[in-house]
Amino acid sequence: MHKYFYFFCFFLFSIHSGFGQHSDSMPTIPAMRQLHHEYIVRSWEAIRANTARIVPIAEEDLRSADKIIFQLRSFIEKSELIDNNGKYTWLRGVNEILTGYLNNSNVNRPSPTSIVKLLETYQTAMQKQLKGESIAPLMQFLDLESAGLFAENIGLVKNVGIIEVKDSIVVKQCIRNPDRILPILVKSPATASAESLIIQAAFRNPEELYSYAAAPNPLGKKIQSVNHPFVKIVAQLALTSTGRMYFPFLDQLYTGKLKMDSITRFVGNDTSSGYYSLLVKTRIDYASRMQAGDTPMAAKVLIAKLKSKGIELYINEINALHDENNPAIRFKIISRLSPQELYYLAVTGEEELYTSSYVNGVYPRIFSGMKVPRADSILKWVNYDYYKKFIKIAAAYNKLDDFLAKMDKQDAEKLMKGFVNGLEKTNSLEDAVDVADSYASIYNPSLKKLMLNQVRAELNRCTEINSKRGKVIYELLETIFSSLEPNNKIDLSAKLGIMPVYELPNQMLKDESNGRVVMQQFFYGDKDGMVIFNAFLNRFRNPNWKITRKSQWVEVSSRKGVPITIFANLPLDETEDLDTQSQDSLIAYLNEQQLHPSVVIHRGHSYYLNQTVHKMPSSAKLVLLGSCGGYQRLNEVLQIAPGAHIISSKQIGTGVINQGLINVISEDIRLGKNLKWPNLWNNLAVRFSGSAREKFDDYVPPHKNLGAIFITAFQSSMQQEF
Template identity: 45%
Template sequence: MKRNFILIALLVLFYSVKAQPSADTNIPLSRLYFHEALDAAQHKLLAMDGKADSLFTVTPNNGLNNELTITITDGVDKLSAGIESDSLLDNNGKIKFLRGLTELLNGYMFGCRMDSVKYATLPDILDAYKECMPLEREGESIENNIYKYPYETGNLLLHTIAFSQNTGFERSYNMVLLKYCDKYRNKALPLLSQNPLLPFTDSLVAQIAKRDPESLYTYAAASNLLASKIRNNPDSLVRIISRMAQLKSGRQLFPFLDNLYRGKLSFENVSAVMDDDVKYYKLLVQTAIDYADMVRRRDTPMAAQSLRIKIQKKAADPFINTINGLHDVNDERVRFKILEPFTPEELYYMAVEGEEIIYTSSYVKGVYPRIWQRMKSPKSDSLLMSVRFDHFKKWIKIASNYNTLDDFLKRMDNNNAQLLMKAFVNNLHNTESLEDAVDVANSYASINDPAVRNLILNQVQWNIQQAVQTNNEKRKDIYSILNTLFLSMDSSNNINVSEVLGIPPVYFMPNKSLQDASGKIIVQQFFYGDKDGKSVFSSFLNSFSKANWKITNSEEWVTVSSTKGVPVIIYANKPLDESKSLDAKAQSDLNDYLFNKDISPTIVIHRGHSYWLPSTIDQLASSAKVVLLGSCGAYQNLDKILKICPAAQIVASKQTGSGLVNGPMISLILESVRQGKDLNWPQLWASLSKTLAKNELFDDYVPPHKNLGALFIMAYKKLQEKNAIEAGQVKK
């Protein structure tokens, strides 16, 4: 094999040195320039791999590299020699094909650099050029050839002077544009906007209406020639979209597109409820159930994503925002009065689509219990059937995060609960993101029923077997990690998660790892200026012993420094008036101070309600190695935090965060690091379990070694890095 490679290399060297026909071909001066330009294009192409040699080594495949090298050298030389010796071509004809060949190579080179052309296509592109040359020479159309070539090949050919005057150029060009629109579907409308009178405009617009109706709506609302073509299109779906686009209320109508098209709804039906928040939301939910039913029948509803976005917006405003805003009102009849008109199904969608903004208490005390109160027979499987199992995995995730999953599963027959959880666990490898897999990991950690846990574990292990049998690496990776994590939850299995999964330690955080170059441990705490924030801040300051700590005040923050043991410095913004955004300003100024002084926190603590948490995450230092989230529902935000701090150890509450838990926990952690101790999470948790035995909310806090969702994300990314290294795709 090595000998063959050397032989090929020598042949390539011979041809590349030769580069053009020798002097005995008597190239006239009138064409010499075009041969030299072609020769320059060949050398420029060979240099694309960054090496000034005669080999084209741009891919990991040596065989392909050799083929491409010979094509660029021998193949192009033979073709140019054939052009030069063709007695049927006059001087201008030879110049046209030589110049066209140079343009072809330059176009290929540009396409490769822009990742729009694959390196491996060069031999086929050159063959296509050779096939079309005789047709052009004889004055015949190249249309049939262009029809059979891929878009990239046809596009390169038509962008050379060689075929610019071909009798079939216009039809060929239109054909290439159509192939472009089919290959790059998101660019079809911009192209039609520039070329609205193409012969296929009407038929293509009709296709786009089905696959991307929202984009078509946008273009139909414009005032240009394409918009006019769209409005005059005979297709019934296009006409409905065009009608919407001409109305001020068009965006309100758009989520109902599929039902409008199928005749289940009329424009008048939607317009009649548009100004009533309750009725409009109800119609949105009913439409979502209709669409879910279509999906169940393996049909694809149009505008489904637009419908979901509209439900999210309408659920948020006014309904979720109202009950969130009344979180300080103890009378639930007052706080949740706005939920009175809604059915169980409508409340289900409010929870699912409002996941990102709903407060813990709004879900636990408001939406969730009212679902069952509104049902004659409060069976959870009946609820899922009534919504056609739409977003059921997200529902299970939310229920597990808020510790209502056990209650939910107990509201259905055991056999149905088993089938549901199997469906929850299956097909995690068939989605582009890891969201479903993380949801399964997090949910497992929240389930207390041993039978349900065993069911999930068995289903995970069944998926591993299926992955091995089908040689599905992604499936095997996902389920193998889940299997390790779930087995590690049982201490009798003696599984060291860090060791098995190759991720940083999760059972402890070494004290040394928290220290900066000068041996200091930097802590940043975020406080907010509402009534609770001010109270918590006062308790925070009073928790420090004067024997071991010193407090220094500045205008916008305090600095708490240890006076004994390991130097620990805590920076905490003051909870200044949030109504004037003074707390936000204090945080911003403190962040600037830390940045300018090159001070990097390794412990970050959030002190505040869940609605303040996004602000803390936005300001989270990437240097953080331990993150404490003392807020309600903070467990939901693991993925966001790990994108900023990929190896952070996270302590969070799945449900109602409590100052009575946060205070003792933070004090124990800070004292431990001051004393030079590692943060041994199992030991710390055992100690806190005794201290907080009477506080039932402590059970909802999750330590890093039990934070399965975070561990899954870390482990999967680590495994992909390892696989890439083994495959030679990245360097160690």
């Protein structure tokens, strides 16, 4: 670096001396070249005229650049080293540098080379070209775009170092875009730095290297030829049909902890538990290393494979047997899994597991498989990997108190403090939302107090270190948690500056164009779907409502009070996908008529919930997820309909409770009442008894959906901040 710098300075001195010999005056310019000089003058004037809106140029630099341009033009005309044709070429070259600078300046580029440095470097490059020397050493002083101007400049394209120049440009592109090294190399596979760049790409994204290594093109061949142990492993796997099955173990293969043969015996029979078991053991090892600050390669690939294999081998089967009453039959497939394997089945498959699959199957079997059923033991065995996720899942299914009771009190307190700590350090809000949701699921007063105190301690810490993100997160959590204590009399809506939390105004549900409240229900065509659909219609067979049947849906409209129309697709035969078609037909009709549902209701089992969420309109102000595990989908719903009030169940959703909610909500809306959640909820609670009351208690009303409230408040706070 230093020798290039002194070399550069020497050439600047010599070139300025050389150019200075011709700078006192401009020789007479032949008529045939006057236009080329005029082009240079116009380009320079365009740069001067645009300095206010592009990259600013100081007045001193403008004068220096003006002088250099004059020197270049004079030198070209006076130089005896340049023949007549060469003078045309070099004049065009100067103009290309100026127009290139102007074009680059009009685009927001990082760290652009100044106009003075660019022109000085071009002076040096011209002299080196005239002497037959390489201009490649000069490229290190230029940004990517400026170096590109030199590589394409008409006066320099035949330079002896032009290949090296282009190689340096490829390197600059890769430095600026480290995640796009291989896409860049596809266009320049023969570049001199290709091998070192391929090695960098291998460690950044082994999966991408795998894809490129298998391609029958020059870059694929280049990757296969690289003599580096890690690249060779990936390249070798790329040529096999089962290569991706080895990918989760790349780090172990590279470090020699695993041999290819120890994986191969499971790859041929990857439906066996052996492959899944090896994934779990490898992940536990990775978790230990990550705690020590190490970053195992392809760790995300391993987690993705753990999830996909867990779903494929186990979750799909126990979910499919949800109607099987004999647990020995339903959960036979997971009966031989170790506690650690069941733990990872839960934390990686939370979105796929049915409520009953987790509550009656996976969770209890974690502890039944232990000689001494202690919660802290399983966490130690997995090196506390994803422990916050496990706590969140346990809380969502009302198993957190049970989980914490399986360890000593002081250990439980330490665990929950760790659960609350450092929420501002992640790039997402997932951990903070998990904390908010979990707090609402804790019934132990001392544990709730501990979490609130820890939130306050973390707020003080973030205040001391001036972490704005941390302060916002913990201030919101402190406010939300405190609001659950009636004596505090905290109005979350007013305090957090968000939409009403404790009530949903009737006016907010009405369509602005016609004042009508539009409700949409999603039904599915299984046996249960047809039963609850008929029960729904029977409830509205009274003088206050009118039922209109269409070919794909029904419309239930109010005859009195606030105009309401409830649209519900027919639960047609799911085996022929007719229920999906009826939903799509209804959605198309609503869009065509510009009807925007403000109330959306999911009626069906949890395995249909994903379809409802994906089809849900963004106009929703109230969402009832009337199925098992609806509480797990709050974040997805809020991404589609920000600020929506959500009713969901942590465990089992039932038709009786769902219909009871729909009855009360639709009637209050028809009568013009605001939906006041605390009162509405208390009035509903007394209507249920026995097992129905227990299931109702698992439903979470909007004013207690702490995760949803947190997300809405955080987004509002960030908008106000910026």
